[in-house]
Amino acid sequence: MRATAAIFERSLVSLSRYPKLKLAKIELDEPQEYEVLVKISSCGICGTDHEVLNGDLPTGKPCVLGHEGAGIIEAIGSKVSQFKIGDRVLISFPSCGKCRNCLRDQPRYCELAGPLSFGFQRLDGSHAIKLANGDKLYGNFFQQSSWSTHAITLERNLIKVPDSIDLDLMGPLGCSITTGAGAVFNELQPEAGSSIAIFGGGSTGLAAVMAAVVRECETIIVVDPNSNRLKLAKKLGATHVFKSEKEAIAAKIRLLTKNRLDYSLDCTLGGKMVPAAMESLGILGVCGMVGGGSPLHSFKLNHADTLYGKRLIGIVGGGGKTPNAHQQIMQLHEQGKFPLEKLVKFYPFKKINDAIRDSFSGKVVKPILKMN
Incomplete structure (x- = not known):
């Protein structure tokens, strides 16, 4: 047809x-x-459509x-x-x-x-x-x-x-929506009263915010460079927002949570915020990584940020x-x-x-x- x-x-x-x-x-x-x-x-x-349009993911044309x-x-x-x-x-x-x-x-x-x-x-x-x-x-x-x-x-x-x-x-x-919300509901499964930091305020990250509200997280932090998205994050239930994406963001989150951040979630393309998300965690913290990216993208972690029971898990489609x-x-x-x-x-x-x-x-x- x-x-x-x-x-x-x-x-x-x-x-x-x-x-x-x-x-x-x-x-x-x-x-x-x-x-x-x-x-x-x-x-x-x-x-993911963006990544094909950018040339980060291969395709035949047209x-x-x-x-x-x-x-x-x-x-x-x-x-x-x-x-x-x-x-x-x-x-x-x-x-x-x-x-x-x-x-x-x-x-x-x-x-x-x-x-x-x-x-x-x-x-x-x-x-x-x-x-x-x-x-x-x-x-x-x-x-x-x-x-x-x-x-x-x-x-x-x-x-x-x-x-x-x-x-x-x-x-x-x-x-996108199931990717963000599902990462919280199905994989991280934060307990009521726990803390979570979400890196990226696009549709995936904001879906994760709504899921964290449903899970009754006490502290919900969102990091994004876009002021309008941070305002929307607050309306959706984020308790704290940070505009910076620089290395200092992890120190700010650790100060806010007294080094006890329970969960973090990277929702940025290419996993570029994974190092900060791992560094922000407290002992036994869990970081989820959902942002897709080119197979050529990579990131580095400090050894100290992988110790003390911290875990990094890759999540596809929200599990x-x-x-x-x-x-x-x-x-x-x-x-x-x-x-x-x-x-x-x-x-x-x-x-x-x-x-x-x-x-x-x-x-x-x-x-x-x-x-x-």
């Missing part, structure tokens, strides 16, 4: 020059056995990005059993369902997560989309490529969205199980305990370049494209 998608053709030279995507007609395959065709209603713009899609199922493959035409769904992380980690009920750590997310093709090497003139087009980004009016995705990617929830608001649960992790956040949102609407700004699909510019500049925390 034919659809309209945002096509990315060139690399971004620097953050001061934004990419220009163009809308074009594409052709989609029929769904394979375990695939689903979703009419995309909305899709978020995420940090390609279609987008991995925080939400919409309504229009067709299903012959072996799809958990969903039906007309279901309202959000599209999350892909997994194979067959490797040892998937069989351990740890789909975020699927052994094929790399090729499924960044291979820009199906695992069998075929492509779900092509340009309307028949030319090759790289899709299957996170097995969805949802910067499009329609997307082919895997049944295992999908989570049902209740009729009582705004479907267009749920797409970011597919990646947890699909769809449990997403359903938990949706339930909290319905209860008014997870005000996701405070993070977002909607853009019509034809304004995708404006949305990307505002996302890169930090003007908007979480842009969401509305396809209709």
Whole structure:
């Protein structure tokens, strides 16, 4: 069938020059056995999209990005059993369902997560989309490529969205929101009355703030260079905010917490704040690292900051199980305990370049494209 998608053709030279995507007609395959065709209603713009646009993550070109899609199922493959035409769904992380980690009920750590997310093709090497003139087009980004009016995705990617929830608001649960909130809920699991420092005030970091509030953390610290995001962090429940990203930030946090910071969470791309996050911890503290980055990114830790029972754990997609992790956040949102609407700004699909510019500049925390 034919659809309209945002096509990315060139690399971004620097953050001061934004990419220009163009809308074009594409052709989609029929769904394979375990695939689903979703009419995309909305899709978020995420940090991982940024990394592809920046050239930090490789891709074939031209390609279609987008991995925080939400919409309504229009067709299903012959072996799809958990969903039906007309279901309202959000599209999350892909997994194979067959490797040892998937069989351990740890789909975020699927052994094929790399090729499924960044291979820009199906695992069998075929492509779900092509340009309307028949030319090759790289899709299957996170097995969805949802910067499009329609997307082919895997049944295992999908989570049902209740009729009582705004479907267009749920797409970011597919990646950034679940990544931040899930890191707190599923991996760090802070106790009531504990302290946590969150490095990065984007959508992932602010989702972590909301989760820390739900977990009843007594001290919630947010570090970010953007004053507006720090103000929003305070409104969402942060007890303290710091604008500095320099080395002195760890000393400030240690002074504030009397060297007893229980948890820290790095939500910056490339893990650039991990050293400060580790240095901020008290004895037996735990640091989580969720920010993605180029395979060439690295950081250094002082030996003393790895002693005294401190732990550093890498967290993919917030951990947890699909769809449990997403359903938990949706339930909290319905209860008014997870005000996701405070993070977002909607853009019509034809304004995708404006949305990307505002996302890169930090003007908007979480842009969401509305396809209709």
